Amino acid sequence: DTVLTQSPALAVSPGERVTISCRASESVSTGMHWYQQKPGQQPKLLIYGASNLESGVPARFSGSGSGTDFTLTIDPVEADDTATYFCQQSWNDPNTFGAGTKLELK
Amino acid sequence: EVQLVESGGGLVQPGRSLKLSCAASGFTFSNYYMAWVRQAPTKGLEWVAYISTGGGSTYYRDSVKGRFTISRDNAKSTLYLQMDSLRSEDTATYYCTTEREGIHSTWGQGVMVTVSS
Numbered sequence: 001d002t003v004l005t006q007s008p009a010l011a012v013s014p015g016e017r018v019t020i021s022c023r024a025s026e027s028v029s030t031g032m033h034w035y036q037q038k039p040g041q042q043p044k045l046l047i048y049g050a051s052n053l054e055s056g057v058p059a060r061f062s063g064s065g066s067g068t069d070f071t072l073t074i075d076p077v078e079a080d081d082t083a084t085y086f087c088q089q090s091w092n093d094p095n096t097f098g099a100g101t102k103l104e105l106k
Numbered sequence: 107e108v109q110l111v112e113s114g115g116g117l118v119q120p121g122r123s124l125k126l127s128c129a130a131s132g133f134t135f136s137n138y139y140m141a142w143v144r145q146a147p148t149k150g151l152e153w154v155a156y157i158s159t160g161g162g163s164t165y166y167r168d169s170v171k172g173r174f175t176i177s178r179d180n181a182k183s184t185l186y187l188q189m190d191s192l193r194s195e196d197t198a199t200y201y202c203t204t205e206r207e208g209i210h211s212t213w214g215q216g217v218m219v220t221v222s223s
Contacts, residue, residue: 033209035151042201042213043151054211086151090208094167097151 002026004087004098011104017075020101022087024068031091034063034072037100038083046085047072079105108132110202110214117220118192128185128202128214135183136160141205142176142187144198145216152198155187156205169195192221 003025012018022032030050035043045054047063050070062073074081082105087098114126126142141156155166155176164176175188185202197220203210 031208035210042215043210044213045209045211048209048211088151088210095153095208097153099150 028091112217115217
């Protein structure tokens with residue numbers, strides 16, 4: 001299975017720019033997607049196909065990358081962005097998720 | 107409003123069965139592939155199964171093959187997951203999702219399944 005590696009946690013101040021990384025153990029082309037999960041809630045799709053913003057998601061969120069290295073950028077970060085962010089690949093079977101990066105605001 | 111509402115979870119003993127349901131509304135259910143994704147307590151996300159629009163094609167992760175069965179009733183806009191021979195490692199919150207090309211675009215609120223004696 002394709003393993004997705006994410007940093008476990010980040011802490012930033014409101015108004016700053018933050019990048020969350022996801023590295024795949026093998027190429028996933030642009031079949032990478034990002035989800036936000038707030039405490040006690042279900043995940044929410046933010047970015048699909050590595051860089052496409054899901055409808056209704058603020059333009060502060062953006063994604064980039066291809067192959068094995070991907071990033072989710074939030075600029076500027078707001079207090080409401082406190083959450084865990086998961087990457088997920090659908091290029092290789094079975095589709096797999098990263099362990100998540102917990103974003104905390106200072 | 108697009109909505110997915112899961113039900114049927116609970117506490118069950120190892121080896122027993124449980125059937126989850128997911129009621130869909132606000133979109134044309136029969137046009138969408140559907141999936142179940144689970145999340146063990148304080149753990150990450152794990153795809154479990156998905157089903158084609160008409161129900162003719164189904165796919166499962168290896169650890170649930172032969173034990174879980176995904177199905178759908180398009181007339182009732184409802185997705186199901188029949189879980190047999192449950193194990194402690196199946197303990198998780200189970201989410202129903204719409205699925206397109208591997209992307210889980212809409213999620214239900216989740217239902218908890220606890221397998222314990």
